[in-house]
Amino acid sequence: xxxxxxxxxxxxxxxxxxxxxxxxxxxxxxxxxxxxxxxxxxxxxxxxxxxxxxxxxxxxxxxxxxxxxxxxxxxxxxxxxxxxxxxxxxxxxxxxxxxxxxxxxxxxxxxxxxxxxxxxxxxxxxxxxxxxxxxxxxxxxxxxxxxxxxxxxxxxxxxxxxxxxxxxxxxxxxxxxxxxxxxxxxxxxxxxxxxxxxxxxxxxxxxxxxxxxxxxxxxxxxxxxxxxxxxxxxxxxxxxxxxxxxxxxxxxxxxxxxxxxxxxxxxxxxxxxxxxxxxxxxxxxxxxxxxxxxxxxxxxxxxxxxxxxxxxxxxxxxxxxxxxxxxxxxxxxxxxxxxxxxxxxxxxxxxxxxxxxxxxxxxxxxxxxxxxxxxxxxxxxxxxxxxxxxxxxxxxxxxxxxxxxxxxxxxxxxxxxxxxxxxxxxxxxxxxxxxxxxxxxxxxxxxxxxxxxxxxxxxxxxxxxxxxxxxxxxxxxxxxxxxxxxxxxxxxxxxxxxxxxxxxxxxxxxxxxxxxxxxxxxxxxxxxxxxxxxxxxxxxxxxxxxxxxxxxxxx
Amino acid sequence: xxxxxxxxxxxxxxxxxxxxxxxxxxxxxxxxxxxxxxxxxxxxxxxxxxxxxxxxxxxxxxxxxxxxxxxxxxxxxxxxxxxxxxxxxxxxxxxxxxxxxxxxxxxxxxxxxxxxxxxxxxxxxxxxxxxxxxxxxxxxxxxxxxxxxxxxxxxxxxxxxxxxxxxxxxxxxxxxxxxxxxxxxxxxxxxxxxxxxxxxxxxxxxxxxxxxxxxxxxxxxxxxxxxxxxxxxxxxx
Numbered sequence: 001x002x003x004x005x006x007x008x009x010x011x012x013x014x015x016x017x018x019x020x021x022x023x024x025x026x027x028x029x030x031x032x033x034x035x036x037x038x039x040x041x042x043x044x045x046x047x048x049x050x051x052x053x054x055x056x057x058x059x060x061x062x063x064x065x066x067x068x069x070x071x072x073x074x075x076x077x078x079x080x081x082x083x084x085x086x087x088x089x090x091x092x093x094x095x096x097x098x099x100x101x102x103x104x105x106x107x108x109x110x111x112x113x114x115x116x117x118x119x120x121x122x123x124x125x126x127x128x129x130x131x132x133x134x135x136x137x138x139x140x141x142x143x144x145x146x147x148x149x150x151x152x153x154x155x156x157x158x159x160x161x162x163x164x165x166x167x168x169x170x171x172x173x174x175x176x177x178x179x180x181x182x183x184x185x186x187x188x189x190x191x192x193x194x195x196x197x198x199x200x201x202x203x204x205x206x207x208x209x210x211x212x213x214x215x216x217x218x219x220x221x222x223x224x225x226x227x228x229x230x231x232x233x234x235x236x237x238x239x240x241x242x243x244x245x246x247x248x249x250x251x252x253x254x255x256x257x258x259x260x261x262x263x264x265x266x267x268x269x270x271x272x273x274x275x276x277x278x279x280x281x282x283x284x285x286x287x288x289x290x291x292x293x294x295x296x297x298x299x300x301x302x303x304x305x306x307x308x309x310x311x312x313x314x315x316x317x318x319x320x321x322x323x324x325x326x327x328x329x330x331x332x333x334x335x336x337x338x339x340x341x342x343x344x345x346x347x348x349x350x351x352x353x354x355x356x357x358x359x360x361x362x363x364x365x366x367x368x369x370x371x372x373x374x375x376x377x378x379x380x381x382x383x384x385x386x387x388x389x390x391x392x393x394x395x396x397x398x399x400x401x402x403x404x405x406x407x408x409x410x411x412x413x414x415x416x417x418x419x420x421x422x423x424x425x426x427x428x429x430x431x432x433x434x435x436x437x438x439x440x441x442x443x444x445x446x447x448x449x450x451x452x453x454x455x456x457x458x459x460x461x462x463x464x465x466x467x468x469x470x471x472x473x474x475x476x477x478x479x480x481x482x483x484x485x486x487x488x489x490x491x492x493x494x495x496x497x498x499x500x501x502x503x504x505x506x507x508x509x510x511x512x513x514x515x516x517x518x519x520x521x522x523x524x525x526x527x528x529x530x531x532x533x534x535x536x537x538x539x540x541x542x543x544x545x546x547x548x549x550x551x552x553x554x555x
Numbered sequence: 556x557x558x559x560x561x562x563x564x565x566x567x568x569x570x571x572x573x574x575x576x577x578x579x580x581x582x583x584x585x586x587x588x589x590x591x592x593x594x595x596x597x598x599x600x601x602x603x604x605x606x607x608x609x610x611x612x613x614x615x616x617x618x619x620x621x622x623x624x625x626x627x628x629x630x631x632x633x634x635x636x637x638x639x640x641x642x643x644x645x646x647x648x649x650x651x652x653x654x655x656x657x658x659x660x661x662x663x664x665x666x667x668x669x670x671x672x673x674x675x676x677x678x679x680x681x682x683x684x685x686x687x688x689x690x691x692x693x694x695x696x697x698x699x700x701x702x703x704x705x706x707x708x709x710x711x712x713x714x715x716x717x718x719x720x721x722x723x724x725x726x727x728x729x730x731x732x733x734x735x736x737x738x739x740x741x742x743x744x745x746x747x748x749x750x751x752x753x754x755x756x757x758x759x760x761x762x763x764x765x766x767x768x769x770x771x772x773x774x775x776x777x778x779x780x781x782x783x784x785x786x787x788x789x790x791x792x
Contacts (some may be wrong), residue, residue, distance in 0.1 A: 101600015101682060102593045126596040133589060147587040214585040221583065 023489065023498040026512055026536075028547040029087025038092045039542070040079045046527040046535045047111050049139060052090075054116075055081040055527070055535055055546065056109045059094075076106040078118060080142060083535075087546045093142035095135075104133060107165050111175050112136070113212030115145055121165045123156060130156050132167045132180060134214070149214045154182035154206060157190045168232070172239050173306070177217065179243060182206045183232040203230035203249075207280070209241055217241050218282055225288070226276045236304045236311060241282035242334045244311050246302050249276050249290075275300060275313060275330075279337045287337035291330050295344075298324055298399040299416075305406045309335050314414050316401050317344070323394035327414060329457045343457020349393045351459070355449065358505045360466045397446060400476075405483030411460075412453040413488055413501070415481045417467070418446030445469045445478040448490055452501050463499040465490055465506050482551055484531050489551050491534050493524040496549055511536060511547065598740040603792040604683045606632065606744070608671075610785040615640040616669050616696075622789075624683050630675045630690075638667030638698050667698020673730070684742065684791060685735040692748065692783070696724040704769060706762045715769060717760045726752035728783045742789035749782045 034040075040057030047054050059077040078095040095118050097106045104120040111117070116137040123130050132152035136145040154166050166187060170179045183205040184193065197203070202224040209218040218241060225232070226249040237243040275297070277289040292315065300315035310331045319325035326346035332339050347355075397418040405413045425439045448465040469478055469492070481499075482489040488499045495508035526536045532551040537544060586592075602624040611618065620634020673692040680686020700722050704715040727750045734744030754777040763770045 098681070099589055100593055102595075103599075104593075122593060122595075124592065124595045126594065127592075129592075131592045133592075134585075148589050149585040149587050150589055150592050151585045153582075153592070208583065208585075210585055214587075216584050219583045 023487075023552055024491075024496045024509055025550045025552050026547055027087055027550070028512070028545060029083065029089070030545075032081075032089040032544045032546070033542055034089075034092060034544060036542075038079055038094070043525045043527060043537055044078075044108065045110060046529045048529045048533070049111070051085045053083040053085075053087075053529060053535060053546075053548070054139075055083060055537070057081065058106055076103070078106055078109050080109075080116075081544075081546070083546055087535075087548050089544075089546065095137060095142060099133065099135075099148055105165070107132070107167070108169055110171055112171055112178060113175055115139060115212075116142070117178075117212075119167075119169060120148075121167065123163065128156055128158065129153050130163070130166055130182075132165075132169075134178075151178075151210055151214065152180045152182060152206075152208050154184070159188075163187055168235060170235055170237065172237065174239055176212055176239065177237070177241060178210050178212075179235060179237050180208045180210070181232060181235055181245065185229065185231040197229045200228045202227055203247075205232060205245070207243065207245070209237070209243065209282075218243070218280065218284060220280065220284070220286075223278070223280075223286070225278050230276065233300060234302045236302055236334075238304060238306065238309065238334055240335075243278075243280040244302065244304070244332070244334050245278045245280070246300065246313060247276045247278070248297070248300065249274050275315065277313070277332060279332070279334060281335075289332060289337065289339055291339070291342055292328055295328060296320070297328070299401040300328075301401055301404060303404045303406065303412075304334065305410060307406075308410060309333055310340065310410075312404065312406070312412055314401060314404050314412065316399065316416060317346075318399075319394035321392075321394060322399070322420075323392065323396040324398040324416070325394040327451060327453065327459065329412065329453055341457065343453075345453065345457060345459045347393065347395060347459070349391050351462070352393055352395055353391065354503065355395060355462065355464060358464050358466075360505065395449065398449060402448075402477045402479065403481045405481070405488070407483065407486050409455070411455060413450060413483055414453060415448065415450040415488070415490070417448050417477055417479065420444050420446070440472055442470050442472060443474050445471070445475075448479055448499070450481075450488060450499060450501065461501050461503050463488060463501040463506060464504070465499055465508060467492065469493075480526060480528055480534060482528070482532055482534070484551060487551075489532075491526060491536075491549060493526060493536075496534075511549070596739050597736065598791045599684055599736075600682050601791050602683050604742065604789045605792060606634070606742075606787050606789045608634070608785055608787045610783070611636050611669060611671075613643045614638075615642045615665075616667070618669065620671055620673075622673075622675075622683065624677070627681050628677050630677060630683065630688070632671065632673040632675065634671040636669035636671070636696075638665060638669065638696075641665065665699060667696060669694065669696040671695075675732070687731075687733045689729075689731050692726075692728040692730045692746075692750075694724070694726045694728075694752075698722055698724075702759060704760055704762060706769070715760070720759055721757040723755045724752060725755070726750055726781065730783060734787070734789065736791070740791040742787075742791065744787040744789065746785045746787065747783060749780070751778060752781050753778050 040059055042058045044056045044058055057079045059079055076097040080093045081089050082091045084090055097104050097120055102122065104122040107119040107121050109116060109118040116139055118135050118137060120133045121130055122133065131150050133148050134151045135148040138145045152167055156163060166182050166184060168181045203226045204222040204224055206221045206223065208216065210216055225245065226247050229250045230247050232245055232247045234246040274293045275291055279287045296318040297315040298318045300313065302311050302313045304311050311334050313330040315328040316324045317326045317328050326344060329343045397420050398416055400417045400419040402415045402417055407413060421441055421443050423439050423441045425437055427435055427437045429435045446468055448467050450463045452460045454460050479490055479492045488501060490496065490499045490508060492508065495510045497508040498506065500506045523539050524537065526534050528534050534549045536547040536549050604622045606620045606622055615638050616636035617639055618634060618636030620632050622630055622632040624630040671692065671694055673690055675688040675690030677686045677688045699719045702717045702720050704717060706715060728748040729750055730746050730748030732744055732746035734742045736742050755774065757774050759772050759775060760769050761772050
């Protein structure tokens with residue numbers, strides 16, 4: 001009897017403990033061992049159609065030198081894993097990257113209309129053009145549906161025969177339209193282009209808007225947008241075909257030969273950059289908008305609110321001291337190109353102090369408490385010393401804007417991350433005294449901070465998650481965010497949970513699957529499927545485990 | 556008259572420019588005729604190749620081989636060579652019997668024919684343009700040669716030459732190869748392997764120590780392990 005009571009007590013305690021982090025539901029499928037030819041290198045995206053999930057991966061773009069001395073390029077095929085509702089792999093299909101015997105390079109695959117659309121690009125050395133092709137595939141058996149189409153083309157120079165894609169592709173939420181832009185500012189440009197940028201001449205880009213039947217709705221070739229060194233940083237469009245392109249224009253006052261948007265080493269004083277926007281209507285009529293003149297941004301992005309038709313432009317204002325000093329927001333109506341109020345919210349000393357004073361939540365224990373109190377006292381003393389010298393009004397290393405969301409009250413929730421890099425040079429000496437050195441760059445993805453901005457553009461409150469991941473491989477961000485039911489959820493490769501916007505630090509729940517494989521050399525990745533679902537992938541050399549991470553929605 | 560000519564020229568030029576504008580607008584439309592966009596001057600997606608091998612030319616052969624792939628994985632190469640010149644590399648045939656060992660030397664090998672048959676399994680490469688393979692290579696060569704019979708100097712100071720001796724050479728190699736396309740329709744390949752070969756010489760005269768004279772030996776066969784290293788240039792068909 002006593003044992004039974006104890007068991008019930010134990011069950012109750014575990015149940016209560018598990019409810020603490022019940023925002024995330026995890027469903028893990030059985031371990032899958034793909035054949036060698038089906039082992040992908042990059043997981044690209046995931047879609048849900050009906051009850052099935054499709055995880056799209058790429059075979060890889062690895063090139064290696066074989067023992068004959070020839071460099072061999074692996075095929076850029078797409079691999080599609082078809083999963084059932086229980087996350088078990090039902091089939092693996094290959095979409096080969098080949099048209100008429102030519103190897104083309106894969107770019108992206110996603111749902112377009114009621115089919116899968118695979119995008120490929122091809123660098124034509126003879127024509128000196130990069131072509132973008134689209135091929136529809138049937139979802140049942142992954143066989144080609146109809147012919148492949150050329151949907152975009154852009155110029156490449158003689159030296160640019162192995163360049164990556166110049167095209168950016170977006171698809172509307174209802175999968176009915178595709179916007180393709182071609183901007184050459186992300187690649188090494190020709191002498192003529194460099195000269196034009198130095199002389200502050202017009203920067204141009206091209207765009208194509210097509211529907212799922214591959215009919216051209218709108219096109220613009222060599223459309224002027226910005227001057228000098230301009231870079232397109234984001235693009236969005238509504239279901240009616242109103243397009244909005246966001247760019248960053250950098251005045252060439254800097255002595256740097258090539259300026260990169262979001263360059264953390266850039267000096268604020270010598271900066272005269274601005275955000276530029278072009279709104280193009282389906283009729284071809286265009287409006288140019290310029291804002292934030294003279295401001296410097298670490299990063300910027302935009303988000304379309306389908307309820308109001310407003311596009312919110314959000315930028316992280318750089319302080320010039322490797323940290324963000326505030327948030328810039330600007331709302332523009334995509335249909336009328338009407339510019340609404342511009343807002344600039346600086347964090348200020350108090351908010352920065354409040355954020356910096358946050359400490360990771362600790363588990364209570366009597367032994368360690370005394371030590372921690374001592375440490376806290378030390379910290380207080382040190383912080384007092386800091387106060388005397390300098391109190392920063394910027395968030396150190398907070399330079400990456402990851403996502404922004406609208407809530408039902410048309411308020412904005414902006415999520416960003418601390419980020420920095422460092423390099424280590426390793427020197428090794430062998431028995432003969434020969435030394436070899438190699439340098440490794442480490443990318444550090446730090447704390448995730450979000451801000452809720454009200455309709456007046458003021459920061460209402462913030463959420464904070466302690467996070468620290470170091471990798472040798474670059475990714476833009478190592479987390480994803482979902483905003484649903486006025487709640488913000490953050491998912492990293494190893495954990496997930498709700499991020500409370502209550503001016504306190506939130507904790508994330510470690511995924512169960514991560515615990516089981518963390519000891520082994522594994523690779524983890526995730527992809528959003530819908531507003532509240534994400535597929536998590538844990539893979540080793542020959543095993544893959546798919547998990548569905550979903551947010552429990554409250555009714 | 557000149558004005559009329561000028562007007563006519565202007566009309567022609569304007570017609571061309573209008574046409575060009577139309578074409579430009581049309582080129583923006585998504586097009587399913589992708590052949591023109593994929594045409595970068597390189598021959599691809601073919602399964603036939605004419606190959607010229609470097610190693611046989613060192614042996615005095617001139618010829619070519621034809622290779623065809625059947626599906627993605629299998630291919631077969633068949634070639635013919637004609638011996639027109641003496642081998643560029645030093646050749647020696649060692650003849651041995653139970654009594655003595657004598658050396659005979661190829662002097663002028665000529666009037667020969669060679670065949671090459673090589674089935675291959677391609678581990679990589681859908682088309683013949685580039686790929687990595689493993690396969691067998693059988694070489695069959697037959698030619699006439701003059702031989703210098705080496706007689707010990709204590710017996711005879713002059714050398715004796717035997718002409719038009721029938722020789723054959725058969726070999727079977729296990730090969731690994733790799734080839735890739737360069738330029739519009741050319742390939743460059745590298746192949747190496749190891750195997751066994753058989754030299755066969757009919758009715759070769761040798762000096763016999765026991766009889767102290769030159770005698771006609773029976774057909775001789777000689778086996779040995781050997782290696783292969785070959786470079787090749789191909790033309791895609």
